[in-house]
Amino acid sequence: MFSSRRGRLAAAVLAGTALALTGCAAGGNPLEPGDEASGDAETIIVGSAGFAESEIIAQIFAQALEANGVTVEFAGQIGQRDVYIEALQDGSIDLVPDYSGNLLQFFDEKSEAASSEEVFAALPDALPDGFEVLDQSEAEDKDSYNVTSEFSERNDVTSLADLAGLDVPLIVGGNPELAERPYGPKGLTDVYGVDAAKISFVPISDSGGPLTTAALLDGTVNIADIYSTTPSIKENGFVTLEDPENMILPQNVLPLINSKKASDTVKDVLNAVTAELTTEDLIELNGRNQGDEKASPDALASDWLAEKDLF
């Protein structure tokens, strides 16, 4: 789809080979940061986080930009936020879809912002210089703690606030990095007063996907972090625990971009996309990606653009 990508990898492989040769032979470093790939202003490298929904949104961004004459390269499934932010900062990518609340907390763990508007307003100050977010979409996908309906009934738990009074050990399942996040097990202790000794954590590297669901169903874990747009929550009748203290901030989808690449055309295109994207769209797209259809992110992106009659 993005014709330039192949050429880019070939060139990069050559450069890498040269680097390996000289690097091993002389310990030199011919690749100064900043002299490759993303140098020219017309090309935008679109990256995505290491889970399917991010890749689907990134594909939507990429295809929309390409339809408007912007040269696009694509670097999918880079990793989690720490990784793609670093990739953004070192120029490996220029644009990535992100989620407002977690993005804010990443740069400002102490932020007091609670509502979607407050979070969005706080972002420009929190972001490092040279990077900005464009309009946020109403579409939201956030971390959410889920239990089986049986667990919920038996223990009378419908909210994170109920967990502190529970005398069952909590086995939390989620992506490995959840252990380090302010809304992870630490947050359950700090914000909701759950005894840390009662919590254990099972890392499952599928970003709240089918294995996390299976682990919750078979009892390997009894509470799981599943992204709120994942169709399996509804399909399995999981109970998403309420979060009265707003430990998990609102997470509206928005483009995070290198300011140098944020031309008027780029802004207009991306803002038109985010204006149309809804939470229901995300649930549907994820369903088609993970369900029986196993549709690829790039096919889903073109379908969505066609359906919304964009570009």
Add this chain to the structure above:
Amino acid sequence: MNAFAEAFVWIGDPAHWSGPDGIPTRLAEHLGYTGLTVLIAVLIAVTLGLYIGHTGRFRGVSIGATSALRALPTLGLLTFLAIAFGFGIRLALIPTIIVLVVLAIPPLLAGAYSGIESVDPRTVDAARSMGMTEWQILWKVEIPLALPLIIGGVRSAVLQVVATATVAAYISLGGLGRYIIDALPVRDYTKVLVGALLVTLLALVLEGILISIQRLTVPAGVRAIRTTPSLRRQRAYGRNASAASRAS
């Protein structure tokens, strides 16, 4: 080098020496996966290797097959087994051990059959002419003489399994790989380095132990006549082969 200093500080911190994510627990898990894997793999591969070496049958096939096993991408096989047979993360140990056994088989098999083959055919013929049965030849002549090479295969297998058992963490198991897989998404280089250092240290310690065992298993007779020129060749071969396994 600063990174190394930080990694050593991390390792030295008493807080990291207790609890479910502490170094002793992770180390024990890692050793557990390694031990179980090597045990199963030895049963399969050494038996096969002894058969191939003793009978001389299927040698070509086995080289091809072990080489093909190497082409199997570990991560692919692991994720495939984990989801294709519904092991999920509850039974994650099963796919993990299968994958590691697959990895351990080639060096063990090659060590066993090249060990048996390195035994001078004249020695075997002599044993046969003394009226030994094939079992006796295998157990009393071939295996003792092949033991250093067989243990050499075990060494390679152990090293590879120790280094690769880190992938178990990708499907939610423990072991030292946990430090690497957990630190990867948050780019905590110190912790990645801690994982790598501990794995490498563990490999070195196991290597040391196995080298000692390998030395002890050289039969007394062979050791005594090492100075005899005609036998030096065989000794040199044994040394080469063990060095070859060290290369892994």
Add this chain to the structure above:
Amino acid sequence: MTWVLANIGQIGDLTLDHVLLSIPPILLGFLLAVPIGWLAHRYRVSRGVLLTVCGLLYTIPSLALIVAMPTVLGTRILNPANLIVTLTIYAVALMVRTATDAFDAVSGDVTQSATAVGFGAWRRFWQVQLPLAGPVLLAGLRVVSTSTVSLVTLGALVGMSGLGYFFTNGYQRNFATEILVGIIGTILIAVVFDVLLVLAGRILLPWARVDAAARRNARTARTKAVAA
């Protein structure tokens, strides 16, 4: 099967990327390992050190090495060089031992004869030792090639392209077919590389098939390299 047909474009792209990422470490590993192996063969002192260092390199978990590369090389985190350098290191670690054996296996009588008829060290290396070591070197290279192609899949864990993408992606959406396609693709690439290397060997080393000793040496070397 429907999935394969529907995604044939992506499968092709990732296969091509996989091939592109596999070739440099194999070639570089070979080019670096031959001189190192020769040094280890030629100078007894260097032998122990070189072979031990190579053995050590192989015990470093590959993921850790890839992640450390941007810091070591000063590269960007998505630069393919990170993967290429890492895999080159493993290729060298694996190949040096075979290369040393390859030169060891060249008969001392032959080398001495070459010296006796007036070959200098340089000419002796290129015209006598290297060609005679060829079959064993090729045996080692085949193993390096296979293992490199398989290791490229790890790049998927750090955002690199290649067939490993199907492993992480398939795992995340519980889709075994996708993973299987990645496994089969990886094996096919390894097989094609192997066939090409064998063909190249037949063309470049025509004597290897005739000479029984060379054949035996190559077979032993392959066994050892597989075992390593």
